[in-house]
Amino acid sequence: MSANTVIRVSNLVKQYDTKTALDGVSFDVHGGEILGLLGPNGAGKSTTMKILTTYLTATSGEVSVDGIDANSDPVKVRAMLGYLPESTPLYADMVVYDYLHYVGSMRNFAKADLHKRIAEVVRMVGLQEYVGFQIANLSKGYKQRVGLAQALLHNPKVLILDEPTSGLDPNQIVEIRNLIRELGSNHTIILSSHNLAEVRQICDRVVIIHRGKVVADGTLDELEGRVAATHRILLGVQAPAGKETGGQAAADLLSSLKALPSVLSAQLSHQSQAPVPHATYELEASSDIRGELFRWAEAKGHTLLELRRKDLDLEGIFQSLTQDAQA
Numbered sequence: 211m212s213a214n215t216v217i218r219v220s221n222l223v224k225q226y227d228t229k230t231a232l233d234g235v236s237f238d239v240h241g242g243e244i245l246g247l248l249g250p251n252g253a254g255k256s257t258t259m260k261i262l263t264t265y266l267t268a269t270s271g272e273v274s275v276d277g278i279d280a281n282s283d284p285v286k287v288r289a290m291l292g293y294l295p296e297s298t299p300l301y302a303d304m305v306v307y308d309y310l311h312y313v314g315s316m317r318n319f320a321k322a323d324l325h326k327r328i329a330e331v332v333r334m335v336g337l338q339e340y341v342g343f344q345i346a347n348l349s350k351g352y353k354q355r356v357g358l359a360q361a362l363l364h365n366p367k368v369l370i371l372d373e374p375t376s377g378l379d380p381n382q383i384v385e386i387r388n389l390i391r392e393l394g395s396n397h398t399i400i401l402s403s404h405n406l407a408e409v410r411q412i413c414d415r416v417v418i419i420h421r422g423k424v425v426a427d428g429t430l431d432e433l434e435g436r437v438a439a440t441h442r443i444l445l446g447v448q449a450p451a452g453k454e455t456g457g458q459a460a461a462d463l464l465s466s467l468k469a470l471p472s473v474l475s476a477q478l479s480h481q482s483q484a485p486v487p488h489a490t491y492e493l494e495a496s497s498d499i500r501g502e503l504f505r506w507a508e509a510k511g512h513t514l515l516e517l518r519r520k521d522l523d524l525e526g527i528f529q530s531l532t533q534d535a536q537a
Contacts, residue, residue: 248406
């Protein structure tokens with residue numbers, strides 16, 4: 211194990227009678243890293259997390275946290291972990307403070323230390339105004355915050371978060387994502403999610419599991435590079451003063467784009483006259499030609515409004531990476 215490897219998962223297998231939930235899963239997580247664990251329902255994400263937390267035991271394989279073997283010393287491993295399951299198991303009839311005090315008492319805090327730590331964690335997750343509320347009366351977003359608070363209470367080295375934004379409204383999702391990013395500065399985090407946009411915003415690296423196997427491991431840019439046979443680029447331009455980007459002008463620009471040697475295909479995806487005339491084109495190119503497109507727009511006298519690679523969605527990446535496994 212390298213000096214910076216906090217979690218090591220080696221050839222993990224989990225068998226339920228005739229069903230194989232995990233079939234040789236292996237990956238490392240480094241200190242201070244936020245790792246996204248991706249895959250469809252039934253892929254093995256939650257099973258992996260439950261084995262990491264020692265809630266389940268593997269049929270075979272090894273898990274170690276900070277060099278401690280989870281099978282040999284599960285109690286010591288649990289002490290280093292904070293866990294937020296997808297369905298947060300809270301005691302709804304308890305007040306927030308009392309619930310956190312109860313959790314802390316099981317962590318063997320001294321009374322004075324526990325009160326101080328609850329205050330710190332409540333401030334970290336933004337629960338200051340709700341410590342006296344009954345958990346049943348909280349919104350789902352604030353219940354998630356309570357779940358995060360209990361996971362953070364003992365200041366664990368590793369946080370394991372299973373679908374932490376599932377079922378939240380858009381504002382709550384943004385708040386929880388921001389909170390997880392902040393926590394990443396002091397904790398190693400494994401985050402399970404179906405949402406590629408969420409993973410892109412939060413995670414440093416992703417592992418994709420399909421049918422109990424790891425089918426990809428790397429940054430999203432690396433994975434997109436693996437699956438993309440061509441570069442998809444969005445180009446938005448505003449015509450020079452006195453000219454239009456709609457109608458025939460847009461068609462002429464499209465023909466000009468198609469004539470570029472590296473452009474394999476191009477289409478007009480959007481055009482508008484308000485508040486300023488502009489058009490957006492979607493291109494496929496044999497290489498990343500954003501520099502060439504910048505010079506092309508400059509030569510045409512157009513103002514660039516947008517010039518970026520079009521990201522693949524999770525479905526596209528997943529289908530490309532798993533098509534061999536499905537065969």
